[in-house]
Amino acid sequence: MRRLHLIIRRLLWIAALAALALAGFAFLRQRPQDLPWTDLDLSQPVGLFTGRKLAALTRSPALCRSLLDRAGIAYGAMAPGGTGQCAYADAVRLKPQTGAIALAPPAVAPSCPVAAALRLWEWHVVQPAAQARFGQPVRAIRHFGSYSCRRLYGRSEGDFSEHATADAIDIAGFTLADGRRITVVGGWQGQGKDAAFLRQVRDGACDLFATVLSPDYNAAHRDHLHLDQAERGATGRRACR
Template identity: 55%
Template structure:
């Protein structure tokens, strides 16, 4: 009996040690999937990327440092306040156009939204464009970001994430060579355009707290709404 108990304990010890070693090896290669590792724009988005981006709210310095580390060209916007403080921001940045890529109009968004856009462009939008069309996106067309207004059709007094520059509405994409893909014109069609739009919508769910598309309601029939609402690291995607 004593020998059996000793053998059982030895087996459990070896088994637990093997599990620990396997987890260590996996974790070393997947830091983006661990909640306690810092966010890095050089790594693929993982299970806790949204959680880490959510932690940037209120920490403008750390958020800007990430943009600097990613060599993102941006300018800090002066703080804005409106409607007695219900609207406005103090962590706004304007993304500057880089050679071969830009936003029209230029994206002026909260810093956490800028982080999401950085990851989305590089890890989702450009790979999807190359896969479906064999050429990159050179411009993202938007309906803008900051707008001091409540949620359309929402409860009275509930302000939109746009009221804090914490959202951006994407209307379409311009490919190298001039071809344009629009949410309004291509979402309901068959073919590469619709497949591309759904792929970039689905991929955005790893970088944004809220992603709303024409599949959500008629109000979003012509754009993708991307925001970094406070959801504790969870994502709502439709």
């Protein structure tokens, strides 16, 4: 009798685990963006693996551009440029379109994975945060540029910056619909709405970019958020500071 009870108990545990597995599978089927092996879809909400999939697009420029096309993101593909460690081949210029946040200055042309992440950041992080904090949308994202053939921190030797291949952009601030400007250098410190908004968009960027560096990281980033799509291979290591 005791052995029969043990067998029944084990069968009940197996049935419970099977039910949990089926429930989990059903849930994940509704959220393909949370699975590492599903294809990236820019029209889907941000998932657990969206950031890694975006960074992996650095190896697939044509796929990246096709994803922009499918998501209805207006852009212009730029001709390859640069040489050596500063060569790039996948830069795109986001075009103005109805309902999209403008980049200021508008002539910036980051790599396609950075551009894709910027649009997702706008849709899922920046605009919701602005509406919640200020009751109005962001009209423009101000930046310090993307492509710059240089090493990290402008040093004369050492590793090259992600800016050297247009795989980064430095965000200086935001202009709201009513014209008010929120800058990283002027709004990061303190406990007000501006500081809360800037930290919220920084944290949200960490789900979309391989590297996010803010004034909390060091003095070199006191006036901007550095966002890049460094492709770090199988490790998938990410930085959010």
